[in-house]
Amino acid sequence: MSDALLEVRDLTRTFGGIRAVDGLSFDAARDGITGLIGPNGAGKTTVFNLITAVYKPTSGSIRLGGHDLAGKRPDEVVRSGVSRTFQNIRLFNRMTCLQNVMTPILARASCGPVSSLFGTPSARREESEARERAFAIMKNIGIEDSAHRIASTLPYGIQRKLEIARAIACSPSLLLLDEPAAGMNDAETRELGETIVRVRNDFDVTILLIEHHISLIMDICAHIVVMERGALLASGSPDEIREDPLVVEAYLGRRRSGGSAR
Amino acid sequence: MDYYLNIVLLAFINMIAVLGVAVFTGFTGLFSLGHAAFIGIGAYTSGALTYHWNVPFILAILAGMAAAGLSSLVIGVPTLRAKLRSDYFAIAILGFGEALRVCFENLSITNGARGLSLDELSGPVWVSGALVICVFLTRNLLKSRFGTMFMSIREDPVAAEMAGINLFRTRLLSLVVSAMLCGVSGALLAHRLAFIQPVMFTLTQSTQLLASVIAGGMGSVSGPIIISFVFTSLPEALRWLDMWRLPAYGLLLVVIMIYRPQGLMGYREITDLFRRKAQ
Ligand SMILES: Nc1ncnc2c1ncn2[C@@H]1O[C@H](COP(=O)(O)OP(=O)(O)OP(=O)(O)O)[C@@H](O)[C@H]1O
Ligand SMILES: [Mg+2]
Numbered sequence: 001m002s003d004a005l006l007e008v009r010d011l012t013r014t015f016g017g018i019r020a021v022d023g024l025s026f027d028a029a030r031d032g033i034t035g036l037i038g039p040n041g042a043g044k045t046t047v048f049n050l051i052t053a054v055y056k057p058t059s060g061s062i063r064l065g066g067h068d069l070a071g072k073r074p075d076e077v078v079r080s081g082v083s084r085t086f087q088n089i090r091l092f093n094r095m096t097c098l099q100n101v102m103t104p105i106l107a108r109a110s111c112g113p114v115s116s117l118f119g120t121p122s123a124r125r126e127e128s129e130a131r132e133r134a135f136a137i138m139k140n141i142g143i144e145d146s147a148h149r150i151a152s153t154l155p156y157g158i159q160r161k162l163e164i165a166r167a168i169a170c171s172p173s174l175l176l177l178d179e180p181a182a183g184m185n186d187a188e189t190r191e192l193g194e195t196i197v198r199v200r201n202d203f204d205v206t207i208l209l210i211e212h213h214i215s216l217i218m219d220i221c222a223h224i225v226v227m228e229r230g231a232l233l234a235s236g237s238p239d240e241i242r243e244d245p246l247v248v249e250a251y252l253g254r255r256r257s258g259g260s261a262r
Numbered sequence: 263m264d265y266y267l268n269i270v271l272l273a274f275i276n277m278i279a280v281l282g283v284a285v286f287t288g289f290t291g292l293f294s295l296g297h298a299a300f301i302g303i304g305a306y307t308s309g310a311l312t313y314h315w316n317v318p319f320i321l322a323i324l325a326g327m328a329a330a331g332l333s334s335l336v337i338g339v340p341t342l343r344a345k346l347r348s349d350y351f352a353i354a355i356l357g358f359g360e361a362l363r364v365c366f367e368n369l370s371i372t373n374g375a376r377g378l379s380l381d382e383l384s385g386p387v388w389v390s391g392a393l394v395i396c397v398f399l400t401r402n403l404l405k406s407r408f409g410t411m412f413m414s415i416r417e418d419p420v421a422a423e424m425a426g427i428n429l430f431r432t433r434l435l436s437l438v439v440s441a442m443l444c445g446v447s448g449a450l451l452a453h454r455l456a457f458i459q460p461v462m463f464t465l466t467q468s469t470q471l472l473a474s475v476i477a478g479g480m481g482s483v484s485g486p487i488i489i490s491f492v493f494t495s496l497p498e499a500l501r502w503l504d505m506w507r508l509p510a511y512g513l514l515l516v517v518i519m520i521y522r523p524q525g526l527m528g529y530r531e532i533t534d535l536f537r538r539k540a541q
Pocket of ligand 2: 044045046087
C-alpha cells in the first residue's frame with residue numbers, strides 16, 4: 001500500500017470550451033494536510049467537485065485508498081470516506097446546529113422506516129448515539145454552546161466551523177476544505193488553522209485544503225499543490241513552493257503586487 | 263348535531279391528506295399539484311372493494327392505502343431520479359392525475375362518470391381513530407432519522423447528498439408515505455360521503471391541500487392540521503355569506519400570507535409554544 005490516500009491522475013474536465021481542470025495529477029499523503037492553491041478560476045473547486053462526483057471527469061482517474069471512485073454517486077463517495085465543505089457555506093439553514101451535525105450520522109444509521117414509524121427502542125438508541133457523537137464533534141470544534149441554535153442565525157465564523165463539524169460527522173478518511181478561512185481576519189485565520197490541525201490529529205483524517213490565505217497554507221501544510229488554468233504548476237514542500245520562480249510569478253507575485261487577481 | 267358532526271368528520275378526513283402533503287412538501291421540500299390523485303385511488307380502490315365484493319372496511323382502507331402507495335412509485339421512480347429538478351415530478355403528477363380521472367370515468371368497475379354509491383361506513387370512531395393513528399405514526403417518522411433526512415433535503419439537496427443521503431431513495435420514501443396517507447384519507451372520504459365521482463379528485467383539491475400546508479407552515483405538522491380544519495369548516499361556517507364565501511376564503515389565505523409568510527406555525531409545532539411558556 002502506498003502512503004498516498006488520494007491519487008489523482010491525468011484528471012481533465014471541460015465545460016464547453018473551458019478546460020477547468022486540465023491533465024492534473026497529484027497525491028494527498030495519508031494523515032497529512034495537503035494545500036491546494038492557485039489563482040481565482042484555476043480549477044480548485046472543480047477538483048473538489050470531481051472528487052465528490054458532483055461532476056464526472058471528462059477523463060482521468062481518482063483513487064481513494066487504492067479504490068477507483070469512478071461511477072459512484074456523490075452519496076456513495078461520501079460513504080466510501082470522502083467529505084467536504086463548500087466555498088459558499090451550505091448549511092441546513094432552518095435546522096439547529098445539532099441537527100446539522102447529526103444528519104450525516106443519522107444518514108448512516110441502519111434502522112428502517114417501519115421501526116422509525118413505531119419508534120422502536122433500537123431506533124431511539126441509534127438516535128441518542130447519534131446525538132452523543134454529534135456533541136463530541138461539536139465540543140472538539142468548539143461550537144457546542146451553539147448546539148440548539150438555528151444554523152442561519154449563527155455568526156459567520158461559527159457557521160464555517162459548523163460546516164467542518166458536519167463534514168467530520170460523515171466519518172471521512174479524506175476531508176476536503178474549500179476556503180474555510182474565507183472572509184476571516186488574521187487572528188481568526190490562525191485560530192482556524194489550529195482547529196484544522198487538531199481535527200487532523202483527533203479524527204485521523206487526511207486533509208486537502210484550498211485556501212487563499214497563503215500564510216495559513218504555509219503554516220499547516222506539509223505538501224502544497226499549485227494549480228494554474230486547470231493544470232499543475234508546481235508541487236512540493238512550503239519552502240520549495242515559496243522559492244519556485246513559476247509560482248512566485250504566476251500566483252504569489254501577483255498577490256503581492258496589489259492582489260489584482262480578484 | 264348531525265350536520266356539525268359531518269363537518270368535523272370531513273375536516274378530520276381532510277387532515278389526514280394534509281398530513282401526507284405536509285410530509286412531502288413541508289418536510290421534504292417537493293411540490294405537488296396532484297396529490298388528489300392519491301386520494302382518488304384510495305377512494306376508488308376501497309370503494310370498489312366494499313361495493314363489488316363486500317370486503318370488510320378495515321381491509322378496504324388498507325388496500326386503498328397500499329394502492330395509493332404503489333401508484334406513487336409509478337410516477338416517483340422515473341421522475342425523482344432527476345437530482346436537482348423537482349419540477350419533473352410536479353409536471354408528471356399533474357398528467358397522472360388527469361390520466362387517472364379519465365380512467366375512472368371509463369372503467370366499469372368504477373361505474374364511470376355516474377359514480378359509485380357506497381355505504382356510509384366512516385363513522386366517528388373510524389375517522390377519529392384513523393386520524394389519531396396517522397398523526398401518531400407520522401410524528402414518529404418525522405422525529406426519526408428519516409424526518410431529519412427529509413428536512414436536510416428540503417434545506418439543501420446538494421449538502422444533503424454530501425452528508426451521505428441517497429436523494430432518490432429518501433425522496434421516494436417521502437412520496438410513498440405521503441401517498442399512503444392520502445390513500446387512507448380517500449378510503450375514509452368515499453365511505454363518509456357514501457358517493458364518489460371522478461370529478462371529485464381534481465386540481466382544485468390538490469391546490470387546497472398544498473394551500474393548507476403552506477398557510478399552516480412548511481415543516482410543521484400541527485400548523486397544516488389546524489389550518490386544514492379551518493379551511494374545511496370555514497366554507498360551512500360562512501354559508502350566510504352566500505356567494506361571497508369563496509372570495510372570503512381567498513382573502514383569509516392572502517391575509518395569512520401577508521402577516522405570516524412562514525405560515526401559521528412556521529417550522530414549529532403548537533406543542534413548542536406550551537413548552538416555552540412552561541419554562
Ligand atoms: N458548472 C460549471 N459550468 C461552467 N464552467 C464552470 C463550472 N464550474 C466551474 N467552471 C469554470 O471552471 C473554471 C474553474 O472554476 P473553479 O470554481 O474550479 O475555480 P477556483 O480555482 O475554485 O476559483 P476560486 O478561487 O475563485 O474559487 C472557471 O473558469 C469556471 O468558470
Ligand atoms: Mg473555488
